[in-house]
Amino acid sequence: MSRLVAELRSVLGPEGCLSRPEELFAYECDGLTLHTARPSAVAFPRGRDEVQAVVRACRAHGVPFVARGAGTGLSGGAIALEGGVVIECSRMNRILALDPADRFAVVEPGVVNQELSRVALPYGLFYAPDPSSQLVCTIGGNVAENSGGPHTLKYGATTNHVLGLELVLPDASVVALGGPTGFAAGYDLVGAVVGGEGTLGVVTSATLRLSPLPEQVETLLAIFPDVVSACRTVSGIIERGLVPAALEIVDQRTIRAVEASVYAAGLPTDAGAVLLVELDGPAIALPPQVARIRELAAAAGALRVEVARDAAERQRFWRARKGAFGAMGRLAPDLYVHDAVVPRSRLPEVIERVCAIGDRHGLVLSNVFHAGDGNLHRTSPSTAATPASSSA
Amino acid sequence: MSRLVAELRSVLGPEGCLSRPEELFAYECDGLTLHTARPSAVAFPRGRDEVQAVVRACRAHGVPFVARGAGTGLSGGAIALEGGVVIECSRMNRILALDPADRFAVVEPGVVNQELSRVALPYGLFYAPDPSSQLVCTIGGNVAENSGGPHTLKYGATTNHVLGLELVLPDASVVALGGPTGFAAGYDLVGAVVGGEGTLGVVTSATLRLSPLPEQVETLLAIFPDVVSACRTVSGIIERGLVPAALEIVDQRTIRAVEASVYAAGLPTDAGAVLLVELDGPAIALPPQVARIRELAAAAGALRVEVARDAAERQRFWRARKGAFGAMGRLAPDLYVHDAVVPRSRLPEVIERVCAIGDRHGLVLSNVFHAGDGNLHRTSPSTAATPASSSA
Numbered sequence: 001m002s003r004l005v006a007e008l009r010s011v012l013g014p015e016g017c018l019s020r021p022e023e024l025f026a027y028e029c030d031g032l033t034l035h036t037a038r039p040s041a042v043a044f045p046r047g048r049d050e051v052q053a054v055v056r057a058c059r060a061h062g063v064p065f066v067a068r069g070a071g072t073g074l075s076g077g078a079i080a081l082e083g084g085v086v087i088e089c090s091r092m093n094r095i096l097a098l099d100p101a102d103r104f105a106v107v108e109p110g111v112v113n114q115e116l117s118r119v120a121l122p123y124g125l126f127y128a129p130d131p132s133s134q135l136v137c138t139i140g141g142n143v144a145e146n147s148g149g150p151h152t153l154k155y156g157a158t159t160n161h162v163l164g165l166e167l168v169l170p171d172a173s174v175v176a177l178g179g180p181t182g183f184a185a186g187y188d189l190v191g192a193v194v195g196g197e198g199t200l201g202v203v204t205s206a207t208l209r210l211s212p213l214p215e216q217v218e219t220l221l222a223i224f225p226d227v228v229s230a231c232r233t234v235s236g237i238i239e240r241g242l243v244p245a246a247l248e249i250v251d252q253r254t255i256r257a258v259e260a261s262v263y264a265a266g267l268p269t270d271a272g273a274v275l276l277v278e279l280d281g282p283a284i285a286l287p288p289q290v291a292r293i294r295e296l297a298a299a300a301g302a303l304r305v306e307v308a309r310d311a312a313e314r315q316r317f318w319r320a321r322k323g324a325f326g327a328m329g330r331l332a333p334d335l336y337v338h339d340a341v342v343p344r345s346r347l348p349e350v351i352e353r354v355c356a357i358g359d360r361h362g363l364v365l366s367n368v369f370h371a372g373d374g375n376l377h378r379t380s381p382s383t384a385a386t387p388a389s390s391s392a
Numbered sequence: 393m394s395r396l397v398a399e400l401r402s403v404l405g406p407e408g409c410l411s412r413p414e415e416l417f418a419y420e421c422d423g424l425t426l427h428t429a430r431p432s433a434v435a436f437p438r439g440r441d442e443v444q445a446v447v448r449a450c451r452a453h454g455v456p457f458v459a460r461g462a463g464t465g466l467s468g469g470a471i472a473l474e475g476g477v478v479i480e481c482s483r484m485n486r487i488l489a490l491d492p493a494d495r496f497a498v499v500e501p502g503v504v505n506q507e508l509s510r511v512a513l514p515y516g517l518f519y520a521p522d523p524s525s526q527l528v529c530t531i532g533g534n535v536a537e538n539s540g541g542p543h544t545l546k547y548g549a550t551t552n553h554v555l556g557l558e559l560v561l562p563d564a565s566v567v568a569l570g571g572p573t574g575f576a577a578g579y580d581l582v583g584a585v586v587g588g589e590g591t592l593g594v595v596t597s598a599t600l601r602l603s604p605l606p607e608q609v610e611t612l613l614a615i616f617p618d619v620v621s622a623c624r625t626v627s628g629i630i631e632r633g634l635v636p637a638a639l640e641i642v643d644q645r646t647i648r649a650v651e652a653s654v655y656a657a658g659l660p661t662d663a664g665a666v667l668l669v670e671l672d673g674p675a676i677a678l679p680p681q682v683a684r685i686r687e688l689a690a691a692a693g694a695l696r697v698e699v700a701r702d703a704a705e706r707q708r709f710w711r712a713r714k715g716a717f718g719a720m721g722r723l724a725p726d727l728y729v730h731d732a733v734v735p736r737s738r739l740p741e742v743i744e745r746v747c748a749i750g751d752r753h754g755l756v757l758s759n760v761f762h763a764g765d766g767n768l769h770r771t772s773p774s775t776a777a778t779p780a781s782s783s784a
């Protein structure tokens with residue numbers, strides 16, 4: 001192993017490879033802290049050629065390897081099993097091209113998700129997939145995990161915005177898949193790599209679709225006595241053919257955790273649940289949609305509905321949602337996070353059944369979810385049960 | 393071969409397999425008539441089990457096979473080479489499920505594209521990919537070819553609407569990929585099968601996303617003195633962040649062919665090109681977009697802009713586009729159709745260069761294209777040049 005480390009240092013420079021136990025500690029797991037494995041080394045390549053050199057060296061020494069982005073994933077995709085080498089992509093963080101006319105960008109894997117939207121802003125464009133961790137998570141990790149986010153409902157997940165990929169295969173060869181037009185000869189293998197957790201290769205650049213910024217955004221916060229009436233409102237919105245940009249439900253336990261944390265957003269801690277609705281599109285089209293959502297929420301039993309008056313208030317509404325995981329760290333020393341997907345129409349039923357099961361076994365449960373596309377984030381203290389799998 | 397045919401008849405019934413030369417004639421090619429190959433038999437399975445039986449029988453006799461939809465493809469994907477068997481899917485034409493709440497349908501491969509939208513209409517839903525052949529082409533063929541259409545600009549191609557597939561592999565085993573939620577465990581291989589021209593297996597059912605019908609549709613027809621000014625208008629529309637549902641350009645030669653045919657739509661045969669723009673969305677949002685497109689067209693030199701007053705006029709505008717291929721059959725006994733994709737921003741340049749090359753070699757060229765996403769359909773008499781490939 002020390003020969004492999006020496007070899008990696010000769011390629012990556014003395015700062016390009018960590019191998020002391022205290023340095024490796026931070027790379028034992030990603031956001032799924034329940035499973036850990038200490039890597040034998042962490043390599044920091046600066047570009048495709050160095051990724052190839054690292055892969056070649058690992059191969060020569062018979063050592064496994066895995067790519068890692070910012071380590072915010074919840075599926076354990078960045079854990080280096082069997083004393084493997086972590087290929088950390090943070091030094092590959094250049095935006096290689098941005099084409100406003102054909103609306104795409106070519107980026108290295110270490111580019112931070114939100115950074116791309118920031119750079120695209122002056123052109124009236126943005127990168128649509130927005131995981132809640134977008135301030136720190138990177139495009140490479142998003143590609144490996146096929147990251148979704150609050151706006152997946154309207155804009156789709158990462159896979160819907162990746163036009164092409166360049167990756168280093170396990171034999172150190174380089175392949176290019178897809179391309180900026182979204183049309184390329186041969187089988188479309190881009191989708192197989194997206195969400196492949198890095199098992200098919202290390203992505204060294206990604207060609208991403210940029211989307212035009214909506215003319216206007218309206219953000220509503222509806223307060224409900226219970227989570228089922230919030231779910232019923234969601235069903236009503238979808239049935240009427242409205243397509244909000246986001247539809248998020250935060251339950252009472254999560255509200256209380258958020259309000260007791262630095263993310264406090266002034267939410268009523270006696271509410272059973274809040275529903276966050278974001279609408280975007282042509283300015284003239286939004287007021288009637290806001291009115292319809294107010295009606296639907298009221299009919300489902302909402303206690304009140306607030307509409308953000310400005311960007312500051314919009315951010316406050318979102319803080320409750322985006323800070324939920326951080327805030328829930330206060331609930332228990334160990335958290336067990338499920339990240340499950342259910343058919344949208346079955347959400348109220350699933351919520352009711354899971355809560356009943358939790359009550360029966362004395363589990364403390366809290367729910368935060370992308371209600372529009374049925375993606376449930378359920379959190380419970382990890383001590384309460386032995387999970388069968390990390391995500392379902 | 394006669395033993396294989398007898399075996400297929402025993403499984404599929406006496407009407408389930410064609411093998412007489414005069415019966416096979418129609419299956420020698422698809423829409424790409426330049427390449428032909430007579431199959432040894434045409435099999436008509438009625439479901440997945442029969443597809444498996446056909447594949448098993450072909451395997452046992454060492455005979456290749458290929459699936460075929462309605463035969464409207466332009467890439468030769470349905471040609472049975474080397475005396476192979478055509479697996480014709482028209483008897484597998486049932487809609488197996490339609491779920492309006494979770495917005496998906498499960499269909500057999502022989503379901504006609506437009507039929508699915510017709511059945512979804514009462515639920516306020518439609519199937520978005522709309523190849524110009526949608527009155528006859530089938531879902532199985534659309535999946536094999538990753539069919540696009542005029543509305544690909546806004547809604548994406550077939551691959552963006554396939555949530556799951558069941559297919560019979562070449563070893564006659566059955567696999568299911570993806571599922572109705574769009575999330576499934578393991579590698580996402582749906583995208584590799586879509587557009588694979590049937591080479592990875594025979595699709596026996598597809599789970600498709602249904603989309604909410606837009607509240608309103610506006611269709612504009614802008615008349616230009618030349619094709620380059622029509623292209624400039626397209627660039628202006630895209631640059632301003634407008635996202636029409638469709639942006640189609642039809643050039644002078646095509647207009648003349650259409651006007652001389654049964655598809656005649658009353659277009660001015662002295663126009664250099666027409667640009668068809670379709671907008672959809674909330675009713676209240678469309679008038680300002682119509683106004684902006686009028687301005688952009690006028691600034692680029694449009695002679696006039698018409699807005700369809702009703703559904704009949706909308707259909708008339710579209711007839712010029714959708715009837716183009718049929719009408720061009722009048723131009724020459726043999727047509728050579730190119731179906732090419734270029735970056736949207738390079739369209740004017742490509743059109744000018746190709747026309748110059750055509751003039752130099754005395755080629756008669758006509759152009760019809762999805763201008764918004766850069767998908768060019770170029771037609772020329774096949775006698776003028778020997779094509780190097782069927783599509784580029």
